[in-house]
Amino acid sequence: MSSCDLCVVRNRAICAALDSKELEALNAIGRTRNITSGESLIWEGEDSVLVANVIEGVLKLSTNTEDGREQIVGVVYPSDFIGRPFGGKSGHGVTALTDAKVCVFSRRDFDAFSREHPKLEHKLLERTLGELDRTRRWMLLLGRKSASEKMASFLIEMSERLTGSGCKVDADKPNQRHLVLPFSRQQIADVLGLTIETVSRQFTRLKNEGVIDLPSRRDVTILDYQALVAEAG
Amino acid sequence: MSSCDLCVVRNRAICAALDSKELEALNAIGRTRNITSGESLIWEGEDSVLVANVIEGVLKLSTNTEDGREQIVGVVYPSDFIGRPFGGKSGHGVTALTDAKVCVFSRRDFDAFSREHPKLEHKLLERTLGELDRTRRWMLLLGRKSASEKMASFLIEMSERLTGSGCKVDADKPNQRHLVLPFSRQQIADVLGLTIETVSRQFTRLKNEGVIDLPSRRDVTILDYQALVAEAG
DNA sequence: TGGTACCCATGATCTATGTCCAGTTGTGAC
DNA sequence: GTCACAACTGGACATAGATCATGGGTACCA
Numbered sequence: 001m002s003s004c005d006l007c008v009v010r011n012r013a014i015c016a017a018l019d020s021k022e023l024e025a026l027n028a029i030g031r032t033r034n035i036t037s038g039e040s041l042i043w044e045g046e047d048s049v050l051v052a053n054v055i056e057g058v059l060k061l062s063t064n065t066e067d068g069r070e071q072i073v074g075v076v077y078p079s080d081f082i083g084r085p086f087g088g089k090s091g092h093g094v095t096a097l098t099d100a101k102v103c104v105f106s107r108r109d110f111d112a113f114s115r116e117h118p119k120l121e122h123k124l125l126e127r128t129l130g131e132l133d134r135t136r137r138w139m140l141l142l143g144r145k146s147a148s149e150k151m152a153s154f155l156i157e158m159s160e161r162l163t164g165s166g167c168k169v170d171a172d173k174p175n176q177r178h179l180v181l182p183f184s185r186q187q188i189a190d191v192l193g194l195t196i197e198t199v200s201r202q203f204t205r206l207k208n209e210g211v212i213d214l215p216s217r218r219d220v221t222i223l224d225y226q227a228l229v230a231e232a233g
Numbered sequence: 234m235s236s237c238d239l240c241v242v243r244n245r246a247i248c249a250a251l252d253s254k255e256l257e258a259l260n261a262i263g264r265t266r267n268i269t270s271g272e273s274l275i276w277e278g279e280d281s282v283l284v285a286n287v288i289e290g291v292l293k294l295s296t297n298t299e300d301g302r303e304q305i306v307g308v309v310y311p312s313d314f315i316g317r318p319f320g321g322k323s324g325h326g327v328t329a330l331t332d333a334k335v336c337v338f339s340r341r342d343f344d345a346f347s348r349e350h351p352k353l354e355h356k357l358l359e360r361t362l363g364e365l366d367r368t369r370r371w372m373l374l375l376g377r378k379s380a381s382e383k384m385a386s387f388l389i390e391m392s393e394r395l396t397g398s399g400c401k402v403d404a405d406k407p408n409q410r411h412l413v414l415p416f417s418r419q420q421i422a423d424v425l426g427l428t429i430e431t432v433s434r435q436f437t438r439l440k441n442e443g444v445i446d447l448p449s450r451r452d453v454t455i456l457d458y459q460a461l462v463a464e465a466g
Numbered sequence: 467t468g469g470t471a472c473c474c475a476t477g478a479t480c481t482a483t484g485t486c487c488a489g490t491t492g493t494g495a496c
Numbered sequence: 497g498t499c500a501c502a503a504c505t506g507g508a509c510a511t512a513g514a515t516c517a518t519g520g521g522t523a524c525c526a
Contacts, residue, residue, distance in 0.1 A: 063373045065466050071376040073369040084366070086359050091366045118351035125358045126319055132365045133317070133324045136306040139368070140296045142375035143304040143426025147483070185504065193376025195484060200505055217492080217504070233298050380513065418474060428514060433475055450474070450522085473522085480515070490505070496498095 003027060007103075012079035013053045014127060017119040026120075029109040035059075035096040041104075042083065042094040051083030051110050057100025058182040061092045062190065072191040074135065075182075077161060081127055085111055097182045142193045145233060150192040151202040152231035155179075155212070159222060175225045181218050236260060240336075245312035246286045247360060250352040259353075262342040268292075268329040274337075275316065275327040284316030284343050290333025291415040294325045295423065305424040307368065308415075310394060314360055318344055330415045375426045378466060383425040384435040385464035388412075388445070392455060408458045414451050 004010055004023045015023060032055065035041060041052065044063055054076050061074035061082075073092050076082055084090050085107060105113075114120050141153050162179050181188070185203075189196045206212045211228060213221040222228060237243055237256050248256060265288065268274060274285065277296055287309050294307035294315075306325050309315055317323050318340060338346075347353050374386055395412050414421070418436075422429045439445045444461060446454040455461060 061369070063369065065373065065377060067466070069377040071373040073372045084362065086362065088366070091369055115355065118354065121351065121354055121358055122348065125354055125361065128358065128361045128365060129317065129319065132361060132368060133321070135365060135368050135372070136294070136296065136324055139306045139372060139375055140298065140304040142372055144298060144302040196504080197485080197506080198483060201483095204505075233300070429474080430476085430515080431513060434513095437475070467526100469524100469526085471522105471524090473520105475520080476518085478515100478517085480513105482512100482514085483510105484512085485510070486508085488505105488507085490503100492503075493501085495500085 003032075007055065009053065009055055009079040014081055014120055014123040015053065017123040018117065022117060022120075026105075026113060029113060030103050030105045033102055033104050035100045035102060037096050037099050040093055040095045041102065042090050042092075044090060044093040046090055048084040048088055048090050048107050050104050051081070051085055051107050052102040052104040054078050054080045054082060055101040055103055057096060057098045057102075059094055059096050059100055059102075060187065061094055063092045070190045071193065072187065074131070075161070075191070081124065083107065085114065085124070087111075097187065147192075147194055147198050147202055148205075148231060149233040150194060151199070151206065152228045153233075154188065154192055155220065155222060156225075156228055156232055158220075159225070176221065176223055177225065178219070178221045181220060185217075236265075240288065242286065242288055242312040247314055247353055247356040248286065250356040251350065255350060255353075259338075259346060262346060263336050263338045266335055266337050268333045268335060270329050270332050273326055273328045274335065275323050275325075277323060277326040279323055281317040281321055281323050281340050283337050284314070284318055284340050285335040285337040287311050287313045287315060288334040288336055290329060290331045290335075292327055292329050292333055292335075293420065294327055296325045303423045304426065305420065307364070308394070308424070314357065316340065318347065318357070320344075330420065380425075380427055380431050380435055381438075381464060382466040383427060384432070384439065385461045385466075387421065387425055388453065388455060389458075389461055389465055391453075392458070408456075410455045410458065412453050412455070414453060418450075 004015065004027050005020075007013075007015070010016070015026065018026060033052075035057070041059070042048075042050070056078055059076050059082065060072050061076065062070055062072045064070050075097075076094075082094055082102065114124065141150055145153065158181065159177050159179055183191070185199050186196045188194075189199045192199065203212075203214060207214055209227075211222070211224045211231075213223055215221060237248065237260050238253075240246075240248070243249065248259065251259060266285075268290070274292070275281075275283070289311055292309050292315065293305050294309065295303055295305045297303050308330075309327075315327055315335065347357065374383055378386065391414065392410050392412055416424070418432050419429045421427075422432045425432065436445075436447060440447055442460075444455070444457045444464075446456055448454060
């Protein structure tokens with residue numbers, strides 16, 4: 001029995017394209033790896049040497065200007081794919097925001113394997129097209145939205161992406177939900193293209209307006225989801 | 234002889250993955266279409282019904298907020314691929330910036346064809362991965378760069394993308410190059426997440442500093458490429 | 467050759483957000 | 497417990513870029 005049979009993302013990651021025999025072959029060239037919060041798996045600008053599937057945890061993709069400003073260009077969750085297949089350099093670093101578990105492959109091995117398995121490549125293509133859509137939507141936010149619109153959009157996105165892992169919707173209160181952010185205030189600022197102070201002020205404003213509650217630094221209770229949707233623009 | 238044999242992007246578009254027999258089959262489900270400047274091929278939010286290859290011209294991909302602010306999320310050139318294969322809605326409109334010629338396919342037909350031709354899907358995957366890299370790089374610009382850095386980055390990107398079609402490098406003057414922009418001032422603003430006034434002021438500043446010259450509204454002569462690189466941050 | 471409509475440049479203001487800094491809260495070590 | 501450090505909040509002020517307003521080019525059409 002291959003260890004993949006026990007994998008929690010077996011049916012959601014790109015591996016879902018493979019039958020058990022193929023999966024065994026893929027498993028033979030990969031290995032699982034644990035990463036602690038804050039640790040990097042890939043660095044910006046280095047040659048692409050490895051790719052991976054996320055099994056557990058949340059990781060950020062980020063780029064920096066030479067003088068140290070940072071922009072988070074993507075966030076990946078369990079079952080998401082990481083890395084740049086088919087050559088080239090990695091345009092962004094990949095760093096764990098929480099403790100994480102990933103299934104890593106040498107990029108060369110993975111490239112060769114995927115070229116022989118069109119169903120896998122097809123899954124990867126669908127996933128990449130989806131990621132491109134999501135990224136382009138985020139460009140509208142970065143280029144054209146105000147700080148308050150950015151914050152509202154961020155909280156909505158978080159409540160959608162964290163469903164199941166860090167976000168619970170109570171059947172009694174459909175307009176209300178609770179989430180545990182995998183981000184510090186600075187990281188939220190780096191996602192939204194704002195400063196930490198602006199993010200902090202937006203949080204307190206939303207709290208004062210009764211739209212959210214902040215039980216602790218990493219916890220957010222959305223009290224009025226519709227108000228957020230209206231504010232997201 | 235299929236009409237593809239005469240196609241100028243035959244060896245650069247995703248079609249390059251196909252042999253002449255396969256190409257004939259693809260050609261049978263596609264047709265060329267001329268688009269005049271300003272005309273749209275795909276509208277934001279509509280179901281994805283067609284995909285296409287660009288043969289001639291330049292087109293923009295853009296999204297809008299409900300109250301009319303626009304962000305250009307991508308620009309496509311000859312040999313680039315347009316549209317969203319494998320279902321879903323189009324997240325952005327596609328509009329010609331110049332007169333253009335494209336090779337269009339029904340999305341359903343194309344989906345079916347590509348699933349039967351892994352080499353085509355592979356090309357499409359490589360192209361999509363490249364586009365995702367480029368898009369993520371642009372996020373750093375939108376989220377973290379100043380107006381002057383944005384303008385410098387824009388002019389550099391233009392001089393790179395237009396090489397061959399609208400940009401000439403003179404061997405005598407390697408630090409100098411000429412380009413014909415496919416954008417109005419407003420469209421440049423929509424690419425950079427700025428207003429038209431800021432774009433205009435940046436142009437005159439760069440001109441006054443001797444970094445560029447502006448022979449006409451759509452023409453830019455870069456006089457000091459290195460200065461632009463330094464300013465792009 | 468004059469009209470008209472768009473596109474662009476530029477000056478004068480305004481304001482959202484950045485910057486700087488001081489104070490507070492939470493957390494983990496010993 | 498308390499010490500030390502990092503994360504966060506919030507006030508005061510500065511400013512890049514937006515907004516508003518005007519006038520000049522340039523192309524197109526009659």
